[in-house]
Amino acid sequence: MPLLATNKSKKDPRNLDGKAMDVVIGVFYFALSLAFLLHTGRIIIKLSELDLFFMLFAVTLTFAYVGLICIDNYLRWNRAKEIVSVEDGMLVIDCHGSILRKHKEISLSDIRKIKKLDRFEIIRGIVAPDKLRVVYSGMRRYRFGICMDSKKRDELAKKIMDLAEQHITYK
Numbered sequence: 001m002p003l004l005a006t007n008k009s010k011k012d013p014r015n016l017d018g019k020a021m022d023v024v025i026g027v028f029y030f031a032l033s034l035a036f037l038l039h040t041g042r043i044i045i046k047l048s049e050l051d052l053f054f055m056l057f058a059v060t061l062t063f064a065y066v067g068l069i070c071i072d073n074y075l076r077w078n079r080a081k082e083i084v085s086v087e088d089g090m091l092v093i094d095c096h097g098s099i100l101r102k103h104k105e106i107s108l109s110d111i112r113k114i115k116k117l118d119r120f121e122i123i124r125g126i127v128a129p130d131k132l133r134v135v136y137s138g139m140r141r142y143r144f145g146i147c148m149d150s151k152k153r154d155e156l157a158k159k160i161m162d163l164a165e166q167h168i169t170y171k
Helices: 019-045 049-078 150-171
Strands: 001-008 083-088 090-096 105-106 112-116 119-121 130-136 140-144
Touching: 001 140, 001 150, 019 049, 049 105, 083 140, 090 140, 090 150, 105 130, 105 140, 112 119, 112 150
Parallel strands: none
Antiparallel strands: 001 083, 083 090, 090 105, 112 130, 130 140
């Protein structure tokens, strides 16, 4: 199992003032405001309580997911550790300390290209710590490479593409 990289999170200089948590609070505030508007609209339009329940449930799920993405991004900037390795012809990416991205295995023969990201915004104003995006199996893609500087990012992308080309050649 050749270890390609171990990436540790660094505090985002743009998030030192708690900007990510402000966005999470804003999302929940917006969700509550929308729920109030839907309730007021139900009274005015005379919707049934079941219709209101389903609308509120859908809105709540949507905003809970957006809030979870913001919290996950905050954790990835401040606590995450990512390990990139190769195991049995698979690129293995493990990320500890985050909520949504835990473990990913990508076949080296499926990798088409690796894009280098300088800045990737998840939601306006919330910048992701990821510096690489691997494109595999046609249109599928996965972001990784947290908090890497440009030199390490370029070296890792070259290593992965070399391994992918060797695997296709020998397959």
